[in-house]
Amino acid sequence: KEVETQTKLANVVVLATGGTIAGAGASAANSATYQAAKVGVEQLIAGIPELSKLANVRGEQVMQIASESITNDNLLQLGRRVSELADSKDVDGIVITHGTDTLEETAYFLNLVEKTDKPIIVVGSMRPGTAMSADGMLNLYNAVAVASSKEARGKGVLVTMNDEIQSGRDVSKMINIKTEAFKSPWGPLGMVVEGKSYWFRLPAKRHTMDSEFDIKNIKSLPDVEIAYSYGNVDDTAYKALAQAGAKAIIHAGTGNGSVSSRVVPALQALRKDGVQIIRSSHVNAGGFVLRNAEQPDDKYDWVVAHDLNPQKARILAMVALTKTNDSKELQRMFWEY
Numbered sequence: 369k370e371v372e373t374q375t376k377l378a379n380v381v382v383l384a385t386g387g388t389i390a391g392a393g394a395s396a397a398n399s400a401t402y403q404a405a406k407v408g409v410e411q412l413i414a415g416i417p418e419l420s421k422l423a424n425v426r427g428e429q430v431m432q433i434a435s436e437s438i439t440n441d442n443l444l445q446l447g448r449r450v451s452e453l454a455d456s457k458d459v460d461g462i463v464i465t466h467g468t469d470t471l472e473e474t475a476y477f478l479n480l481v482e483k484t485d486k487p488i489i490v491v492g493s494m495r496p497g498t499a500m501s502a503d504g505m506l507n508l509y510n511a512v513a514v515a516s517s518k519e520a521r522g523k524g525v526l527v528t529m530n531d532e533i534q535s536g537r538d539v540s541k542m543i544n545i546k547t548e549a550f551k552s553p554w555g556p557l558g559m560v561v562e563g564k565s566y567w568f569r570l571p572a573k574r575h576t577m578d579s580e581f582d583i584k585n586i587k588s589l590p591d592v593e594i595a596y597s598y599g600n601v602d603d604t605a606y607k608a609l610a611q612a613g614a615k616a617i618i619h620a621g622t623g624n625g626s627v628s629s630r631v632v633p634a635l636q637a638l639r640k641d642g643v644q645i646i647r648s649s650h651v652n653a654g655g656f657v658l659r660n661a662e663q664p665d666d667k668y669d670w671v672v673a674h675d676l677n678p679q680k681a682r683i684l685a686m687v688a689l690t691k692t693n694d695s696k697e698l699q700r701m702f703w704e705y
């Protein structure tokens with residue numbers, strides 16, 4: 369009996385959303401020119417017969433889109449379905465196939481709002497399945513392997529790309545033309561090799577079970593927008609975004625989230641009008657914005673995004689604003705998550 373329970377395969381659901389992992393090109397030479405979101409989840413699963421040795425796998429097509437087109441409503445729809453499945457007794461782990469362009473945003477969103485310690489793995493590919501040396505098959509195999517493992521429980525939402533297990537909070541797409549596209553400034557949590565996971569570190573930030581956010585209590589997400597900074601920038605974009613209704617503006621700043629002197633007065637005025645100003649950095653290998661460095665955040669009542677890049681800062685700001693509009697509370701959340 370004991371042997372029987374030990375060898376019982378986990379039940380893993382693959383939720384498919386589209387992306388290049390479901391992409392198809394005209395020829396095997398097309399690694400970069402193809403259409404994303406073409407292949408259905410049943411075909412993806414059927415293409416990897418070895419999955420049946422890892423887990424009892426079933427698929428669900430939640431949507432079929434390229435991830436650059438994901439909306440807040442799509443995020444909520446996916447988040448709710450993940451939550452329903454996580455609550456179900458006959459589901460042990462969940463894999464989400466996703467386009468890589470916004471994979472880091474979805475993974476972080478789920479990491480914040482899913483109240484479960486069951487493994488949730490988000491996975492994509494850099495090449496369509498029709499291409500030579502396509503990476504989707506192995507990435508998905510690895511995702512199912514991690515989703516069906518007991519060791520992956522309680523580690524927050526994870527991403528399996530290029531044999532690495534990354535924290536969904538930390539990981540970002542750093543380059544768009546290589547299969548080693550996904551990196552975290554703080555390193556991967558582990559490796560997955562031939563269906564077995566090897567762990568090296570744990571996430572330190574609050575997530576899933578330890579999060580104060582719950583998808584079940586989120587009806588809609590507020591409008592949070594990003595304005596990109598560079599030399600010669602002016603305040604046009606910031607003002608336009610606020611006028612269009614943004615509740616918070618993520619300043620995708622240079623360096624330490626620094627703000628051009630041409631923009632500072634507009635941001636001070638917008639904050640006085642109630643818009644939250646959140647300073648992040650768009651430096652490539654990962655920013656690290658410190659409070660009251662470069663700008664007097666205490667004086668202006670601005671928030672800093674810590675090490676979150678602008679697109680991840682937008683996700684946390686949206687989720688946080690469903691609970692509070694107090695800038696001190698927002699700052700606490702930016703340190704803790």
Ligand SMILES: NC(=O)C[C@H](N)C(=O)O
Pocket residue numbers: 386387388389404433434435436466467468469470492493494495
């Ligand atoms: N590699 C990819 O998946 C890119 C694609 N544009 C997507 O995010 O859906």
